[in-house]
Amino acid sequence: MGDLYSIIGNKNYSTWSLRGWLSAMHTGLVVQEINIELYTPGSKAKLLKYSPTGQVPALVHGDITVWDSLAIIDYCARLEPRQYWWPEDNAAYAFARSMSAEMHSGFMALRTHAPMNIRAKWSGLTLSEDVARDVARIDALWSEAREKFGSKEQKNSGDFLFGDFSAADMMFAPVVYRFETYGISVSPTARAYMDAMLDYDLMQAWTHFALKETAIIAAGEVPKGATHLG
Numbered sequence: 328m329g330d331l332y333s334i335i336g337n338k339n340y341s342t343w344s345l346r347g348w349l350s351a352m353h354t355g356l357v358v359q360e361i362n363i364e365l366y367t368p369g370s371k372a373k374l375l376k377y378s379p380t381g382q383v384p385a386l387v388h389g390d391i392t393v394w395d396s397l398a399i400i401d402y403c404a405r406l407e408p409r410q411y412w413w414p415e416d417n418a419a420y421a422f423a424r425s426m427s428a429e430m431h432s433g434f435m436a437l438r439t440h441a442p443m444n445i446r447a448k449w450s451g452l453t454l455s456e457d458v459a460r461d462v463a464r465i466d467a468l469w470s471e472a473r474e475k476f477g478s479k480e481q482k483n484s485g486d487f488l489f490g491d492f493s494a495a496d497m498m499f500a501p502v503v504y505r506f507e508t509y510g511i512s513v514s515p516t517a518r519a520y521m522d523a524m525l526d527y528d529l530m531q532a533w534t535h536f537a538l539k540e541t542a543i544i545a546a547g548e549v550p551k552g553a554t555h556l557g
Contacts, residue, residue: 331388343384344384346396346399346400363383364542400494413494423495466514473519474516500530
């Protein structure tokens with residue numbers, strides 16, 4: 328089958344790395360991790376050895392390279408189709424695919440003003456109108472997924488968006504960390520989902536190593552003493 332490599336950046340900051348890593352690990356196959364510290368002299372050159380974009384994540388499988396998070400998810404689903412990736416029900420599948428694509432391309436205010444920073448902890452921040460709009464939309468998506476599909480999947484009746492841990496959860500994993508870091512209030516349904524995600528073994532493993540990192544990326548830090556997000 329060929330060796331499988333997950334190429335990622337800093338665990339504390341790199342949202343796309345998290346998505347690629349989760350999908351690779353979800354296969355249950357032996358995965359070798361290549362961690363490249365981002366925004367350092369030479370990091371771009373190192374990344375270009377594995378990805379044509381010079382960005383993370385990338386998945387290298389023998390002589391095959393996959394370099395986009397959703398593409399990595401789909402490729403990993405081909406590698407190990409016995410794992411649960413997308414719900415089988417047409418309505419649930421359509422919702423899962425659509426919300427994952429919306430996450431892939433949207434929520435720019437949240438991405439810009441609330442960078443993933445697992446080591447940080449904030450409370451009492453006020454949100455700009457644009458950030459608050461993104462938060463409300465994500466809360467609504469999570470709640471609708473849980474209420475319509477997550478609790479009704481007879482074969483996959485877990486606490487994640489569509490029952491068991493799936494590709495949709497991989498796409499929203501960095502948002503869970505963001506909401507936790509900045510103390511963002513959400514509905515009870517969304518909060519229960521966040522708790523399930525934060526307790527999940529792969530998320531726990533990622534958190535463990537993120538907290539051990541010491542590198543500081545300025546773009547991922549909200550200024551000390553800030554009271555407003557966005």
